[in-house]
Amino acid sequence: MFVALEPRRLYRQAAEQLRTLIQSGEIPVGERLPAERELAERLGVSRPTVREALIVLEVEGLVQIRMGSGVYVNRRVAGDTKILAADDSEAPFEILQARCIIESAIAEEAARHVDETGIRSLDLILEEMEDALENSERALALDRAFHTAIADIIGNSSLNVFIGLIYDKRSSPFFEKLASYFEGPHTWRAALEEHRIIRNALAARDPAAAREAMRMHLTLSQKRFSESFGEEPTREE
The missing domain is CATH 1.10.10.10 (Winged helix-like DNA-binding domain superfamily/Winged helix DNA-binding domain)
Structure with a gap:
């Protein structure tokens, strides 16, 4: 079978x-x-x-x-039945894994370049995100802004564009459907707290801590999308 x-x-x-x-x-x-x-x-x-x-x-x-x-x-x-095109888009978990690898390195480099202006930009985004946890569309836009703002700190416009492009791959129909099951105020609250840890590592100008904070954030994001649809409780793979 x-x-x-x-x-x-x-x-x-x-x-x-x-x-x-x-x-x-x-x-x-x-x-x-x-x-x-x-x-x-x-x-x-x-x-x-x-x-x-x-x-x-x-x-x-x-x-x-x-x-x-x-x-x-x-x-x-x-x-x-409308069968989705075979090359419609990458798998959601592949996108998250790619972001984890790439953005961890970007956070590490950003910690070497960060200044007070960059930290203020992150703080403004986090303040807005605090007030948008019940609004998934707004929270998503602010989440994107936070991640691209970290790339901005390095001062490389190509990195900003690249992070925006890979982030926007989550707008595929089945990534959005996956998010509709597992995203909500509780997951945005968790993401906000993880963002603050990243921000603090950047403010401390600690490349290793910034890299690890970003890696942990995007690893936990993958786990939040890994709940079970079924009748049995979720267990570790």
């Missing part, structure tokens, strides 16, 4: 295999899919990869995710 996947855009391959099983009727309409852990074992991939695949299928309309209950095959006409 399931075939282990090769390490090439795994979430797309996982989505394709599940889509085929659903459209062929092997997984009937209305049936709950196996739990994430079981799907990950059968497909030979991580649970985050399974979550990315399930989000693709929900955006396409093939499945319905019911938090705390599981993922069910949707009751709709198969011919109405």
Whole structure:
């Protein structure tokens, strides 16, 4: 029924295999899919990869995710399904991992260049973010502003553009769908506190601390997107 996947855009391959099983009727309409852990074992991939695949299928309309209950095959006409283009965008967890690697290095370098003007800019963003935790759209814009402001400290406009571009990759339909399940005031509060740790490391002009603070922030961001859709409690991979 399931075939282990090769390490090439795994979430797309996982989505394709599940889509085929659903459209062929092997997984009937209305049936709950196996739990994430079981799907990950059968497909030979991580649970985050399974979550990315399930989000693709929900955006396409093939499945319905019911938090705390599981993922069910949707009751709709198969011919109405719009399959997302294979190169639509990178996987959400790949984007977050790339940001972790790149932005940690940028934070480290920023700590070597930071001045009072740069810290004031960060403080203004954090003050605004404090008042925007209930407004996800505004919080998202301020989150982006915080990360690009750190690149600004170095004084390299190309870095600012690059960070903005990689951040904006989270605007894909299935990244936004993933965020709709796991982002909210509590996650923005956590992000705000992590931003303050980054800010303090930069203000102390401590490159190692700034690098670690950014690495931890973006690692925890990945974990916040790694909750289970299913009925079983989340465990470490």
